[in-house]
Amino acid sequence: MSQHAHHHHQTVSGTRLFWTIVLNISITVGQFIGGILSGSMALLSDAVHNLSDVISLIVSYTANRLAHKKATTDKTFGYKRAEIIAAFINAISLILIAFWLIYESIQRIVTPNEIEEQTVIYLSLVAIVGNGLSVLLLKNQQGNNLNIRSAYVHLFSDLLASVAVLIGAIAIALYDWQLIDPILSILISIYLIFLGYQLLRDSTQILMLYTPHEVDLKAVIETVHALDHVKKLHHIHIWKLNDTEIHLEAHIDLQKDLNISDFTLLQQEIEVLLLERYGINHLTLQPEFQKKDPKEYIVQD
Numbered sequence: 001m002s003q004h005a006h007h008h009h010q011t012v013s014g015t016r017l018f019w020t021i022v023l024n025i026s027i028t029v030g031q032f033i034g035g036i037l038s039g040s041m042a043l044l045s046d047a048v049h050n051l052s053d054v055i056s057l058i059v060s061y062t063a064n065r066l067a068h069k070k071a072t073t074d075k076t077f078g079y080k081r082a083e084i085i086a087a088f089i090n091a092i093s094l095i096l097i098a099f100w101l102i103y104e105s106i107q108r109i110v111t112p113n114e115i116e117e118q119t120v121i122y123l124s125l126v127a128i129v130g131n132g133l134s135v136l137l138l139k140n141q142q143g144n145n146l147n148i149r150s151a152y153v154h155l156f157s158d159l160l161a162s163v164a165v166l167i168g169a170i171a172i173a174l175y176d177w178q179l180i181d182p183i184l185s186i187l188i189s190i191y192l193i194f195l196g197y198q199l200l201r202d203s204t205q206i207l208m209l210y211t212p213h214e215v216d217l218k219a220v221i222e223t224v225h226a227l228d229h230v231k232k233l234h235h236i237h238i239w240k241l242n243d244t245e246i247h248l249e250a251h252i253d254l255q256k257d258l259n260i261s262d263f264t265l266l267q268q269e270i271e272v273l274l275l276e277r278y279g280i281n282h283l284t285l286q287p288e289f290q291k292k293d294p295k296e297y298i299v300q301d
Helices: 014-040 041-067 081-109 117-139 146-175 178-209 216-225 261-278
Strands: 003-006 230-240 245-256 284-289
Touching: 014 041, 014 117, 014 146, 041 081, 041 117, 041 146, 081 117, 081 146, 081 178, 117 146, 146 178, 146 245, 178 230, 216 230, 216 261, 261 284
Parallel strands: 245 284
Antiparallel strands: 003 284, 230 245
């Protein structure tokens, strides 16, 4: 028997994503032109990162729109996983871009060039304002949505990168330290790899149907076993469908042969407990009494 707890999904505004796309396209074009004219590797790397932002934002925007489409007979879950796939793609793109930037920066250290720091200063200031606005647009909506968080991380990391580019350009203007430009680019890239890994790990865990890290499986079992009429919970699967839906399905071995109405009451009690204590909001239980089958908690189905 399956029960779904009543829960409210966080509404994420596609309009805000759309405007961050517009802002970042403008920044990217300006930085590419400025990076080529000034010879700044840090500015060019920031432009490439901004380009990856635009792509990731378009992916996030598309996934956000898909996620709100209704389920159909051939897509019974709808497109609820679209945003998780988007986060996975964005995480990989962030890591790949970072490694490319490290390679290009090392090349620039080996073969240094003169940088027109004044152009870099002006354009990095524009990028800081643009990325700052983008970050503010998504800040309040990224907490419980991995897709929006992946877009937010792209934007926030680029805001930090723009600040680093500005600092580097000022250092070149004051002290003529040309190597600061590729060095800062490498440091930014290492930070991007760290952020990308976190997103990749979280999205992979959901796509692979891992037990959510916030759910203690042993504690769930103990909670259910403490109830009247419950002999043993087994064949257990706990997974996340997306950021907001945690599912549990299991066989429940009963101590006595309950009728349907009594089992329904027991299931409702379990449903309330698991929702309040562990955030599990979709519950499917298969009742059993004296059935001959494996009784291990985890069984390879």
